[in-house]
Amino acid sequence: MLRTVFIFTLLLMTSTTFSFAQTREEKVRQDREKVESSGYWIYNDLQKGFEQARQTKKPMLIVLRCIPCEECVKLDEDLMEKDEHLKPLMDQFVRVRLISTNGLDLSLFQYDYDQSFAVFMLNADRTVYGRFGTRSHHTLWAEDVSIEALNKAMQGALNLHADYTAIKSSLKGKQGKQPDVASPERYPLLAGKYRSTINKKKNVVKSCIHCHQIGDAQRDFFLRNQKSIPERILFQYPHPKILGLILDPKEKAVVKEIIPDSIAAQSGFQKGDQILTLEGQPMLSIADVQWVLHHAQPQDRLTAEIDRKGQKRDLTLSLPTGWKRKDDLSWRVSSWPLRRMVLGGAVLEELTPDERKEVGLPPDGKSMALRIRHLGQYGLHATAKRAGFQKGDIIISFNGKNDLYRETDILAYGVNELKPGQKFDVTVLRGKKRIDLPLPRQK
Numbered sequence: 001m002l003r004t005v006f007i008f009t010l011l012l013m014t015s016t017t018f019s020f021a022q023t024r025e026e027k028v029r030q031d032r033e034k035v036e037s038s039g040y041w042i043y044n045d046l047q048k049g050f051e052q053a054r055q056t057k058k059p060m061l062i063v064l065r066c067i068p069c070e071e072c073v074k075l076d077e078d079l080m081e082k083d084e085h086l087k088p089l090m091d092q093f094v095r096v097r098l099i100s101t102n103g104l105d106l107s108l109f110q111y112d113y114d115q116s117f118a119v120f121m122l123n124a125d126r127t128v129y130g131r132f133g134t135r136s137h138h139t140l141w142a143e144d145v146s147i148e149a150l151n152k153a154m155q156g157a158l159n160l161h162a163d164y165t166a167i168k169s170s171l172k173g174k175q176g177k178q179p180d181v182a183s184p185e186r187y188p189l190l191a192g193k194y195r196s197t198i199n200k201k202k203n204v205v206k207s208c209i210h211c212h213q214i215g216d217a218q219r220d221f222f223l224r225n226q227k228s229i230p231e232r233i234l235f236q237y238p239h240p241k242i243l244g245l246i247l248d249p250k251e252k253a254v255v256k257e258i259i260p261d262s263i264a265a266q267s268g269f270q271k272g273d274q275i276l277t278l279e280g281q282p283m284l285s286i287a288d289v290q291w292v293l294h295h296a297q298p299q300d301r302l303t304a305e306i307d308r309k310g311q312k313r314d315l316t317l318s319l320p321t322g323w324k325r326k327d328d329l330s331w332r333v334s335s336w337p338l339r340r341m342v343l344g345g346a347v348l349e350e351l352t353p354d355e356r357k358e359v360g361l362p363p364d365g366k367s368m369a370l371r372i373r374h375l376g377q378y379g380l381h382a383t384a385k386r387a388g389f390q391k392g393d394i395i396i397s398f399n400g401k402n403d404l405y406r407e408t409d410i411l412a413y414g415v416n417e418l419k420p421g422q423k424f425d426v427t428v429l430r431g432k433k434r435i436d437l438p439l440p441r442q443k
Helices: 002-021 024-038 046-056 077-082 086-090 147-162 164-174 211-223 286-295 335-343 353-358 379-386 407-417
Strands: 060-064 094-098 118-122 128-132 245-247 255-258 274-278 300-308 311-319 346-350 370-375 394-398 423-430 433-440
Touching: 046 060, 046 094, 086 147, 118 147, 128 147, 128 164, 128 286, 147 164, 164 286, 211 335, 245 286, 274 286, 335 346, 335 379, 335 407, 346 407, 370 379, 379 433, 394 407
Parallel strands: 060 094
Antiparallel strands: 060 118, 118 128, 245 255, 274 300, 300 311, 346 370, 370 394, 394 423, 423 433
C-alpha cells in the first residue's frame, strides 16, 4: 500500500512541477522527442503497431494518454518502464502510445471516456484481451488502480495470447457494437472544429480531442435530436462498488469487501472471491468488470465463474431495475456541461447528518439537502449566480421534487425531464429562510 501511495504522490508532485516550468505545448513536444528518441514506444501511430504485431506475432499494449491533460500522469509510461516487474512484461508486447483521440477507431477503442489514462491489450487481429484503467473520484486513484494490478493484467493478457486459438471465442464479448460515428471528430459537436489528426506543426494542444469530449459529444448526439439520453450513455461503465462489490485495486478482479445486504451480497459473492469470468469473458481487471456492467441491461442477470479458496463456483449477479442510477456522475469531467444545462453552473454537495440538524432538517437523509459549494462566474455557467443563487444555499426542492438526494440525481432528472428553455423553481434554505428562485434549463 505504501508503495502504491508513494508512486501516485510522486507522480502528482512531478506533474505540478512541470506544469509551472513548461507550457502544455512545450510539454507535448518534449514528450514526443523523448519517446521517439528512446525507440521503446511506437508514438501515435496505431497502424505501425498493428503491422509490427502481425510480423512479430506479439500482443499489443496500447496506452491512451493525452499529454496536455495534467491528470493523465497517474500511471506514466516513464514509471511503467522503470518498474522492475512491469518492464520484462512490457518487453513481450508491441507498445503503442496514443496521445489524442483524433481519428480514434471508436468501434475498437470503447472505454470510459472520462478517464485520463487507459490501457488496451490486443491481438494483431483487433481482438481485445483486456482493458485497464478505472476512475471513481477526482483524485483517489489508489482506490481503483495500481502498478501491481497492471502487472497482473498484462500477465493475464500474455497468458490469453499464448492460448489464443483455444480461448478466442470467449473474447468475442469484449468487442463492442458499432458506435454512432466512426471516430470522435465525426460527432456533430466536434465536426468542423477538429481534424482526424492533431496539428503537429503548431497548436498541438488546441487541436487535440480529449477523451472526455467524446462523452460530451455522445450526449449531445441525442440532445440535439431532442431525444432523451439513454441510461447506457448517461451512466456509462458503472463502478462495481454500486453493487456492493469492492474489488482489490492490487488484483485483477478479486473481491476485497462485500457491503452487507447489497446486490453483490444477495447474489452470493464473498470476500476473497476471484472473478474468473463474467458473462463468459475472462476478467483481467476492474475495467473488464465495468465493460460487462456497461453492456448489461437496465434489469439483468449476469453469470459469473469465481474461484473461492481453490474451488470454482458459478454465481448469478442479479441486477434490479434502476441499478445503474446508483452510480455517481459528479466526479466526471463531462458532468460540467450537465451542470451548465441543469444547474446553471452550480456545483452541489450533500450535507452531513450533523449539518442537517443545524439547519433544522431530519438527519436521516430522507429529505433533499444539497448545498451549493461553488457557483460558476462566467458565461452560461454563471446563470445560477445571475438568477440570485448564492454559495452556501441549500437546495431542498427542485422543480417541485424533493427526492433528488444527490447532485447526480438532479443532473440525470434535469437533462432528460426538463426541456431546453423551460423555467422551473428551485427552493433553497438561506439561513432559516426559504426562498424560491427561478432557473432555466439551458441547451
